[in-house]
Amino acid sequence: MAHPEPAGHEEEEHHGSPWPVIIAVGMGVAYVGIVTASIPMLLAGFVIFAGGAGGWIHQDMQRPSSAFYGLAAAVESKLPRVSARKLGLWLFLATEIMFFSAIIGASWTLRLRTTTLGDAFQGPWAQPGEILNVPLTGLNTFILICSSLTMVEGLAAAERGDQRKLRIFLLATLLLGMTFLSIQAFEYQKLYFGEGLTFKTAPFGVNPLYGPTFYAQTGVHGSHVTAGVLAMAYITRKAFKGGFTKENHEAVELVGLYWHFVDVVWIFLFTIVYLI
Amino acid sequence: MATATATETAGPHKEARKRPYVVVFGILAVVTLAELNVYGLGIPHLETITILVVLATIKASLVVAYYMHLRYEPRWIALIPLGGLALVAVLVAALTATSVHP
Numbered sequence: 467m468a469h470p471e472p473a474g475h476e477e478e479e480h481h482g483s484p485w486p487v488i489i490a491v492g493m494g495v496a497y498v499g500i501v502t503a504s505i506p507m508l509l510a511g512f513v514i515f516a517g518g519a520g521g522w523i524h525q526d527m528q529r530p531s532s533a534f535y536g537l538a539a540a541v542e543s544k545l546p547r548v549s550a551r552k553l554g555l556w557l558f559l560a561t562e563i564m565f566f567s568a569i570i571g572a573s574w575t576l577r578l579r580t581t582t583l584g585d586a587f588q589g590p591w592a593q594p595g596e597i598l599n600v601p602l603t604g605l606n607t608f609i610l611i612c613s614s615l616t617m618v619e620g621l622a623a624a625e626r627g628d629q630r631k632l633r634i635f636l637l638a639t640l641l642l643g644m645t646f647l648s649i650q651a652f653e654y655q656k657l658y659f660g661e662g663l664t665f666k667t668a669p670f671g672v673n674p675l676y677g678p679t680f681y682a683q684t685g686v687h688g689s690h691v692t693a694g695v696l697a698m699a700y701i702t703r704k705a706f707k708g709g710f711t712k713e714n715h716e717a718v719e720l721v722g723l724y725w726h727f728v729d730v731v732w733i734f735l736f737t738i739v740y741l742i
Numbered sequence: 743m744a745t746a747t748a749t750e751t752a753g754p755h756k757e758a759r760k761r762p763y764v765v766v767f768g769i770l771a772v773v774t775l776a777e778l779n780v781y782g783l784g785i786p787h788l789e790t791i792t793i794l795v796v797l798a799t800i801k802a803s804l805v806v807a808y809y810m811h812l813r814y815e816p817r818w819i820a821l822i823p824l825g826g827l828a829l830v831a832v833l834v835a836a837l838t839a840t841s842v843h844p
Binding site: 571 | 766774794801816819
């Protein structure tokens, strides 16, 4: 059993965990529930998924966050070292770029076609500020930019080993993210019930496709912010329990990467949906 | 500038450095304010759209380079998002080509 470890592997500590498998089983059961239109199976899948996620989070909360370089070691001789988790997250973000591009691209295509066809196709597209509250969303954009600053300052504090500032900045990021979502919920409520911008109708004779494309684009982004807020809540709690050190804080960096990506998506969405 | 980038990509555990996070934040805030006031300048519609897209690209590039640390990472990491963007370019070209003449 005397297998020599490759250089740089001595410090690695491998943690076996059953929870990812349980999460995968839960997602599989839920998917079968969706495909077969079986609500009980869908709910069972969600319960298994939630149990697996809870167990994984609970297990991870017990130990400090650390980088894992095992898989990246294979290409280490040719390329500078990057943690396998960070590499995985960047690959995930590349898929997210394509996901958002598909949503925005579909909406943009509908807009171009309705603009070309004009009034002959159930009315024109809305002008900037005609239906949407641009100043309010401008404020929300500023809030998201502020959250990116607090996030990156939190990571810088973790790199310095400054526990107090790490906790303050992560908490600030969490609160700013929740504020963004609250304002978006307020905006949705005003638009849907006040202005009459629904999935089928639009005010002021605007094309009825304007509503669904607006809710699809901002909705998928909002769901991503929600996921980011949940992740932020997790690392904030872990930070308050002393789970991050100067040497071990990779989870902060990875959640930060995701958070900034969501900010980047919003920068384009704000321009495309609200300003153009 | 290139030298500084090369030295900062040396290891996985980088020492905390003085990075221009607040300066970048200031630029992002000012550009956002500019975006909100572009229509007040009375520029033709197509030029306004061009300006807004350029401003958004500047903001996004700053966030990716400094807040997502792409400027400080090994350069090959940039190939991953660029790969996604290359496919986006294909999508945009295809959609634009098919949407102009419905």
